[in-house]
């Protein structure tokens with residue numbers, strides 16, 4: 001069963017592992033026939049399409065749960081919504097075909113709203129956005145296991161526009177390659193000549209996959 | 223905030239300040255602090271009650287961090303107990319960590335509750351739980367951060383009524399200047415009665431003082447302002463007298479006779495973030511019949527009251543369904559004594575199997591029946607086993623009435639090593655009354671014997687990696703124990719003994735030795751048996767920046783010493799002095815069920831190294847027998 005859930009802004013400081021544990025406990029409360037792994041330390045068979053960083057909220061996060069027997073999406077939704085905390089409600093559930101590609105591998109990009117707390121900074125960035133995007137390449141620093149690495153994030157930015165004091169961005173997010181909001185902001189701050197990266201509130205609106213024609217679309221619709 | 227309707231930041235009850243501003247300030251702070259989940263709230267099973275619909279609002283304050291407070295069973299019971307009343311609301315408040323506290327002060331954000339982010343000064347009642355003497359500075363810090371005057375005499379008519387309960391309320395005197403009313407004894411019903419009385423008083427338009435006087439009719443409530451204390455020339459207490467007709471001469475603790483019929487929550491909050499005890503805690507009984515003479519809890523929580531097996535199984539099931547926790551631990555002072563322990567565990571294992579819940583016993587009894595059922599479920603959980611012989615020789619164990627023999631211990635350790643455990647923790651106390659260096663050497667002896675038991679198990683049958691950890695804490699004499707008259711070892715003596723132990727244990731291969739700085743235990747001793755004058759020291763120490771004393775890195779011993787000097791209070795008077803039999807002790811006005819006569823009798827037996835039997839084997843006349851039908855073991 002695949003389900004879409006929210007991580008409300010109130011919970012944005014809760015890390016991915018804690019969110020994962022909260023979902024596991026909700027599943028245990030729900031009374032749904034969840035499957036457990038075999039072995040010494042059995043755990044619920046639960047995966048997430050993508051881990052959401054500490055500090056970010058998510059509107060349409062995606063999880064997949066294995067069940068022992070068939071349950072209708074409606075029954076799944078209502079059992080889970082009764083069991084999930086108010087700040088982590090589900091909006092959709094859907095049965096996945098037996099043979100489907102791993103959700104994690106299907107994610108291609110993500111859609112973010114990045115709200116700046118400082119209006120002046122927001123205005124300055126909005127003004128410079130066309131010039132920023134006109135660059136041929138944008139080198140950003142990315143932390144990896146083997147130290148800082150330079151990445152050209154320009155090809156990873158699919159769309160980027162200003163909406164009031166926020167930025168709306170669709171950026172590549174795969175297991176191999178990603179442009180996270182933090183990298184984008186660092187690059188924007190450097191481009192605008194800010195001394196430090198402005199404070200923001202990040203909401204991940206959707207996880208996107210590629211449809212048969214290769215166009216990006218919300219993962220849960222594919 | 224889902225907990226309070228549409229408006230973020232507190233239901234419109236914040237009047238002085240634009241509610242959005244305070245909410246925004248908090249949100250901005252959360253971006254900067256180390257562990258934001260301590261302050262976010264919104265956990266599963268936290269109360270979602272409308273502020274305006276509650277007639278009485280209670281701020282439950284735990285004077286330590288979120289992780290500690292959320293691990294505390296009593297808080298969860300009372301939190302849901304108050305919220306189960308249709309006209310009452312209870313929200314949680316914890317001590318913010320230094321980083322958050324500094325930001326709050328800089329931005330003038332008052333201490334707020336987690337659920338609705340309401341400043342604590344807006345609650346009708348602000349209640350602290352007193353678990354540990356060294357959290358007292360945190361209480362002052364929380365009051366100050368909440369904008370509530372520290373001293374009860376300085377509070378205005380519409381300030382919240384500040385109450386406190388918990389084990390340390392059995393000697394409330396060091397906090398007498400700061401707390402309006404103490405609650406002594408079992409809290410479940412008492413706290414509701416207290417709230418009712420306050421509510422009635424408010425409705426009747428009574429003055430603050432008259433409301434406080436009216437609280438005296440609730441069993442176990444002590445209002446310090448209604449008593450005067452006079453002192454002798456040598457500093458001991460001459461008399462403590464009520465100064466109004468409402469206040470009783472003696473405050474009798476509240477006792478719940480039947481735990482099965484009292485309130486126990488069927489849902490408890492499930493935190494997102496890691497806390498110390500993140501599991502279901504099932505209180506299987508209250509009280510203890512063993513009668514260890516150093517143990518305050520063992521006396522305070524008498525008589526023993528067991529919950530019935532049916533009640534416990536039912537509670538466990540509903541708690542499991544409401545929380546989804548993976549672990550249940552049985553909680554009590556000595557779970558091994560619970561009458562139907564084996565049946566209880568077997569039944570819990572049977573019912574919880576499908577949900578893969580593991581059952582853990584804090585003090586494991588490795589009876590053969592239990593062994594099998596435990597092995598079945600806990601294959602992977604061979605963590606370390608804990609034993610508390612408390613003293614190194616049989617003579618000293620007899621003095622403290624710790625009914626453990628060396629043979630018992632060795633047998634259990636052997637069982638454990640044979641059962642695949644390789645890690646054992648041994649807890650001892652040093653500085654017990656009558657202790658000699660022979661007793662300290664006994665600790666090293668015992669540790670050596672434990673190590674030998676491990677190597678006695680054939681190599682291919684024992685788990686690898688022997689770890690024996692020996693911890694020795696410094697004994698702190700506590701009120702309402704047979705040792706309440708005893709001096710604590712001076713710090714010089716403690717240090718000398720610690721050096722001795724280090725050397726003695728170095729010779730035992732495979733043993734790790736842990737001990738603590740004695741400074742904290744020394745202060746703890748001053749407060750544990752302190753009187754009202756210790757309140758002056760507390761206030762001064764707080765003004766000098768003392769706070770979070772229980773957190774090693776924040777403990778400012780030098781500041782405490784200065785606080786004693788500047789207030790002219792002699793710490794040795796409280797910690798190192800032997801009290802006379804007829805001295806009026808600061809807590810004598812409280813009747814904890816156990817009588818002073820019994821305690822003195824026990825003290826004399828301790829001096830003679832004579833043990834007293836477990837009262838499941840026959841009543842020892844501790845004082846509870848005075849009340850008909852309260853103790854089930856006194857016939």
Ligand code: SF4
Nearest residue numbers: 837841842844847853
């Ligand atoms: S009254 Fe007797 S049986 Fe009951 S706790 Fe006291 S000593 Fe034990």
